[in-house]
Amino acid sequence: MWVLLGLLLGVGAIVGANQLEGGSVMQLVNLPAALIVLGGTLGAVVVQTPPSLLRRTLGLLRRSSMPEEGRHEQGLDALIHWCITARRKGLIALEPEAARVEDRFVRNGLQLLADGKPVDAVRTTLEVELVAQEQRDHQAARVLESMGGYAPTMGIIGAVLGLIQVMAQLDEPSRLGSGIATAFVATVYGIGLANLLLLPLAAKLRQMIDAHNLYREMMLEGLLLIAEGQGPKSIQLKLQGYLDVNDATQTTP
Template identity: 45%
Template sequence: MDKLTLLGLLVAIVGILSGQILEGSNLSVLFQGSAFLIVFCGTLGAVMVQSSAKVFLTAIKMGAWAFSTPKSAGPDLILQLTSWGTLARKEGMLALEARIPGIADPFMKKGVQLLVDGHSAEKIRDVLETDIQSWEQLRWQSARVWEAAAGYSPTVGIIGAVLGLMHVMQNLSEPSKLGSGIAVAFVATIYGVAFANLLFLPVANKLKAIIMQQTHMRDMVIDGLGAIANGENPRYIELKLQSYLN
């Protein structure tokens, strides 16, 4: 669980609600089911229209990364690659074939299979870099879905406010209710701006940072596999890959 994400949301929400109380306003006015429904469903529909099904579903799954960030396995990867390098130098590349079934990551499994098949470091790099580009493209597009939601949300909030004002205008015969009615109408705008700037945009930026980190680790794997293919000393491989963690 990413405690900083939860703490950030808590600080933002508490700050806004506290400010509302200090202004002498009633907190209940901020909780409007109809305004929430307009903003949430309107924003959701807009991003669904602009996205393919694969990108949209990937974006939903990736949203969990903001609250449970995938751990960096850098040290474990270095240890694994170094051990493979040692095994390959002692017993040859074919000795790695027995390790392939136990590799969970498809990206690493493909790289080791290329090693076993006797491909050069250049060919391994060529194949795996193409794999990275495809992996990265899907996830960048998915992160942009959250970014797009941050763009649509305030506009949908304005739509909700206008709908609320239309309802107020239909009840001009009761002047005593106009003030509270207008306040409720603008809650949709608050929801739209708050969702955009406190949730959607921060999540999009955090997802981009995670994608960059994971791409960095995949680059490290390519360098490690390339060094094994070239028959480099395992100690050299370890020292080289340690640079990625710095």
């Protein structure tokens, strides 16, 4: 919702400024320019990116559109529940709890606890998975950043192609002005696509990745505290800082 609103504001500002300068909306509508910018940008990113990474990028984009407010609070509540369960019934009782968890990282951690693995082994295993997951996610965000770099270049290519067509019509001076104006529409498309959509989306993905990584760090520390036999109140106090950091991140402009 906010992405769509921001995009509408950005496009509206450009179109409105063009109107104030005496231009018209139709001057900014050019199908060949759009094909060059969109097709060229997609083609370039397909050349450089493995299919699996493209699918991961699309998956992260879908996740970024879903509200995740309260995720950290829910995670802390789940840790306290698992702590109480482990203290009453033993760590083996976490095995059925693991089967009900959707997050693979947390599910693996609970299974390690249920299997009776030492605390150091649990920490090492989960930290490796945490780092690997973060790196894969940031690679996906870099796909959008690379598209944001290609789009303006494709816009320049479109402008050059348009100017070539204009130069081929030098024998008709009356058409030169409109032809040159049309040629530069491709540049507007390329720069606008990069700075109004692709680069902001990449930044949004990085913010989401950082929030997910903070959540996994909290869950990791909580699972280790359960393995060490800490009580619910102790877990609540020690992990409260993660909630505070997440709240501060969400409220920072």
